[in-house]
Amino acid sequence: MCGIVGYIGARNSQDVLLDGLKKLEYRGYDSAGVAVFTSNGLEVKKAKGRLAVLESQLASSPLIGTAGIGHTRWATHGKPSDVNSHPHTDNGMRFSVVHNGIIENYLTLKEELSAKGHRFVSETDTEVLSHLLADLYDGSLVRTVQKAVKKLKGAFALAVMYVHEPDQLVAVRQASPLIIGVGQGENFIGSDIPAVLNYTRDIYILNDGEMAVLTRNGVELMDLDGNNISRELFVVDWDLSTAEKGGFDHFMLKEIHEQPKAYRDTMGGRIDVQANKIILDELNLKQEDIRALEKIHIVACGTAYHAGLVGRSVIESLTRIPVESDVASEYRYRSPIINERTLVIVVSQSGETADTLAALREAKRYGAKVLAITNVVGSSVAREADEVLFTWAGPEIAVASTKAYSSQLIAFYLLGLHLAAQRDSVKAGDLAELIHALQKLPEQVEELLQQAPAIKSLAEAFAARSSVFFIGRGLDYAAAMEGSLKLKEISYIHSEAYAAGELKHGTLALIEQGVPVIALATQEELLEKMISNIKEVKARDAFVLGIVMEGGADLADCADQVLKIPRTMPLLAPALSAIPLQLLAYYASLARGNDVDKPRNLAKSVTVE
Known part of the structure; x- marks a missing residue:
């Protein structure tokens, strides 16, 4: 999961932002960036790689100012790169945005904005937000943010800056965590509490559909219609180690409790609720390709192999295509019988599992089409596969996999339903019933956790x-x-x-x-x-x-x-x-x-x- 930090006060914001981002490194990331209000206006620096890369750039050419936003990105839309890193801006460098989550309708918004002359430079869903704000601006940053978020579908936590209103930051939460730290003459934004613990222990925890307007002297909470919200401060009494775990004793327990969100994120943008169908636009498999499949092999290791066993039953029962499951470490040594009418599905949380990667290469050597189910954009498996279906579980810290496994199950359900629809192998009513039941799973997991x-x-x-x-x-x-x-x-x-x-x-x-x-x-x-x-x-x-x-x-x-x-x-x-x-x-x-x-x-x- 990406990290967000925001600061407005009297300190040098660059230092506060970097410190906060370091406290969020445990969440995993592939690039980082900051935007700061300086005497030259709104300035942005961002870089692929670890925070040290960004720190080195800022050491030689610092951004001097007392308000800014920062981000560590864990890639979803677009490979890790300098250009795809956050913060993102509009063409006029007026608005800067950092974002966690997934904007499900970003392609539709991008097309509309492109038609109006907006030029996009990244592959991300987030860049759409900065252009949307520029398009909707009506003289008030707060009102403009309210109008913009009402056009969004999906999950998001946002921090926004506008060059002509440098004395405030705006933050919004919708289905992605966001907190506000309250200090004396300074205030903070964070995607998690550790980002601000060096400066304050007084916290507002935003709920879905809420926003915060931060100035140096105060924080105003409101809903998306501008109605003020009154809330008591939450005083953090954890140490930093506990805070990184979200108050849980271990990362594993935290990740078990993150599964409802992981389910929602993996399904996000892939289910057309009104039409009762699965939309996997990221796959280039045409209907004739799917109908021509003679068999499917699922190859993985450990926990991912067990997800593949479920996937085998799901796909076989829905599509009536013969499916085999294999342990990746054995697959290439048994001379598998595969050809161009075989779909090989490789599953790997990290996308770097050596045996799975070797199996992928063996399958391609035989002429099979390879589809990867993985959690990491830009990983070796993702780069080398013909098709990729990403799970959006977010980084998993504990060695024992929980949310990565269950997100792989969701990916298999989505894939099985998609293949079945393309092959007309399941009645429309039965597909609709399954899709409806699939959407209820996150809420049911929340019940189970009780x-x-x-x-x-x-x-x-x-x-x-x-x-x-x-x-x-x-x-x-x-x-x-x-x-x-x-x-x-x-x-x-x-x-x-x-x-x-x-x-x-x-x-x-x-x-x-x-x-x-x-x-x-x-x-x-x-x-x-x-x-x-x-x-x-x-x-x-x-x-x-x-x-x-x-x-x-x-x-x-x-x-x-x-x-x-x-x-x-x-x-x-x-x-x-x-x-x-x-x-x-x-x-x-x-x-x-x-x-x-x-x-x-x-x-x-x-x-x-």
């Missing part, structure tokens, strides 16, 4: 065990594999996942009194068989935790405890069942005294074979 205290109690009981088993059928088996991986990688408890129907072929020998078995039972067409499998382990005195859908299976006679996920369509269940499994792993690790964010022997991005 179960954290109950899950914590269960996890603490599991923490003393030496082995835990996960079982499931169909999509529940794929979800069980990811749940098992999460538990073992951060709690160090031995954990295995099995297709429930395979228990009698050997695994039952490991089940004895008190052994925890986590049984996923969300797939309605398989419930009867799944219940039989649960009873098999219960007959051997296992402790069974059942995970079911609300209004679904009643496991009272065969499970010791039950967790319920909100009701959704069975195909979408893995996007919900992942949440309690992540929390279970987190709290088990915590109970065992482990370093949750940095499990032993593991790295975030595996760039070696």
Whole structure:
């Protein structure tokens, strides 16, 4: 997620902005920039790379002024570059904007503004905002910002400057975090609290649809219609380390709680609600290409491989195209049977996973078209693939993946629905029902997160065990594999996942009194068989935790405890069942005294074979 800092006061703003941006480096970024009101007007400096690159430029040619805005960019629209870095300005260098989030209708706005003579220099959605402000300006920066944001669709946190109103900054929040720091004779904007903690602990936390007007002597809060808002200051009593984690104890827990936003961002701009269809404009696959596909291979490692297992079932059931899933480290060594009518989907959070990159190159050598699902614009996988479907999870700091995995699931749902529509393989009514259910997932995840205290109690009981088993059928088996991986990688408890129907072929020998078995039972067409499998382990005195859908299976006679996920369509269940499994792993690790964010022997991005 990008970082925003703003300052107006008596200090040299360049120093404050750089300091604030350094405090946001933990969020991840690929470029940085600042805009400052100087004696020469509005001046901007920005650079691709780490903050040190920008600092070096400013050291030799500083921007002197007491008001400014700054930004660290994590690329979404357009590769990392000096030009695509923020802040962005209009052609007349009157307005400067920094922005977090995604403007879903930026292409439409860009076309309208281009027709009026505006010239765009970057690939970003953000640059549209500076031109839109210039086009709408009516003599008041505040009114102009209000008019502009009402034309935007999507998620945004904004900080805006206007050269002819240098005594104020304007900030707006809509579905992307933004805070205001209040000082004595100075005020601050930040996308997160750490950006301002060196200067103040008095904070206003903006809600969606709210804006703030900052001067040196005060802050005025209002809604987008200009109605004033009264709010008590929030006084931060955390240390900086806790503040970076948003008040959570660990990055992993913070990232688990960021999943509703990650779901919304990954879906953002890709669903036409009125037409009930998926829009993947970033893909160049034509309908005839999609109809000509004979098979699909999904290739990935670790958690991304488990997302691919869900993706395999989703795509195969919706399109009726044969789909294979492969571990990337094995794929190129088995001489895969692929040709120009094969679509190879590679999945990598970082876009730099060595085995996945090698598999991508092998697939292209055989003439297959490669589509990448990745979280990082400008990564090797993104550059080398023929097509890219980005997940907008934002940077993930904890080694154990949570929001990156679940965003990959969302990407697979979007892709599967898109392919199905192009092939006419699913009835329009069924597609519409799935799309409607998909849009409800973020809210349902928020409901699930309220179960954290109950899950914590269960996890603490599991923490003393030496082995835990996960079982499931169909999509529940794929979800069980990811749940098992999460538990073992951060709690160090031995954990295995099995297709429930395979228990009698050997695994039952490991089940004895008190052994925890986590049984996923969300797939309605398989419930009867799944219940039989649960009873098999219960007959051997296992402790069974059942995970079911609300209004679904009643496991009272065969499970010791039950967790319920909100009701959704069975195909979408893995996007919900992942949440309690992540929390279970987190709290088990915590109970065992482990370093949750940095499990032993593991790295975030595996760039070696």
